[in-house]
Amino acid sequence: MKYIIQSAHVNFLYGSGVSRPYLVTLGNIEEYLTKLEKDESLSDDVYYVVRASLYKAYCDGVISPNYIFPRSDTNFLTTQTAYSDFFHIWNEIINKRSSLLLEKQVNLFTTNIDLLVEDTLSNSGLELNDGFRGTLNPTFSESNFQISLSKSSMQYHKAAEIPVFNLIKIHGSVNWKAESNTIYSDKYLCGDIKNQLSKIPVSVSTFASTHKK
Numbered sequence: 001m002k003y004i005i006q007s008a009h010v011n012f013l014y015g016s017g018v019s020r021p022y023l024v025t026l027g028n029i030e031e032y033l034t035k036l037e038k039d040e041s042l043s044d045d046v047y048y049v050v051r052a053s054l055y056k057a058y059c060d061g062v063i064s065p066n067y068i069f070p071r072s073d074t075n076f077l078t079t080q081t082a083y084s085d086f087f088h089i090w091n092e093i094i095n096k097r098s099s100l101l102l103e104k105q106v107n108l109f110t111t112n113i114d115l116l117v118e119d120t121l122s123n124s125g126l127e128l129n130d131g132f133r134g135t136l137n138p139t140f141s142e143s144n145f146q147i148s149l150s151k152s153s154m155q156y157h158k159a160a161e162i163p164v165f166n167l168i169k170i171h172g173s174v175n176w177k178a179e180s181n182t183i184y185s186d187k188y189l190c191g192d193i194k195n196q197l198s199k200i201p202v203s204v205s206t207f208a209s210t211h212k213k
Contacts, residue, residue: 006099010090011107016062019116022079024061029054059197066115066174067190083120087165091126094163103148104163113173115190117165127164132185140176140183 016025032054036047070076094104108117121128127149132138149162169176175189 005093006097007102009102009107010094010105011109013109015111018082019079019112019114021075022073022116023065023114026058026062029058056197056200059193062114063174063190064194064197067194069119079116080120083116084124087121087124087126091163091165104161105148105166106163107166107168109168109170111171113169113171115173115175117167121165127162128167129164130167130169130185138185140185 016023033051036042036050036054039047042050069080090106094106097104110117118128118130129145129147131140131142131144133141133144145166145168149164150159151162152159173185174193175185175187177184177186177189
């Protein structure tokens with residue numbers, strides 16, 4: 001294992017299961033949506049209600065919980081602790097890499113769209129590179145993943161590379177929005193979605209849930 005870590009790039013691919021128990025998995029939603037598109041027996045009204053119901057279930061289970069993380073929630077703390085332990089272990093391992101040919105970086109590839117990785121790393125003191133640069137209006141560029149970080153000592157000005165976690169989100173993220181071919185990071189986007197969902201009348205939500213079942 002030591003030889004492999006010293007001589008190879010470290011990559012991880014993970015999906016929705018690692019964000020449990022705080023977030024739900026997709027389950028059969030994609031299968032239901034596919035069947036819905038092929039079902040020609042439904043009227044337009046029923047079709048749109050069922051589709052909206054499936055999307056709302058997804059929003060309630062995966063998107064809305066990213067608006068404000070409940071620091072006292074047991075499921076959230078369990079999930080974040082698991083993430084934090086993983087990051088600290090690999091930060092320690094990759095920091096001991098002595099190879100001059102490879103950078104001290106761990107690549108995280110995920111199909112998840114939640115913000116648990118960003119939140120965990122931002123509160124851990126470890127370095128995250130999610131491809132965005134900028135303070136007020138962060139913008140995404142693949143070239144940002146070519147950046148490596150280092151720090152120098154106060155006395156001798158010797159530079160040492162800092163371990164970095166590169167986060168590559170294959171399906172995008174709940175805080176991404178695209179304008180004029182540019183991807184921006186908007187931390188308020190989940191809140192905007194939650195506010196729009198709250199405008200749906202209770203009677204409509206109940207009707208949609210009934211038809212979904």
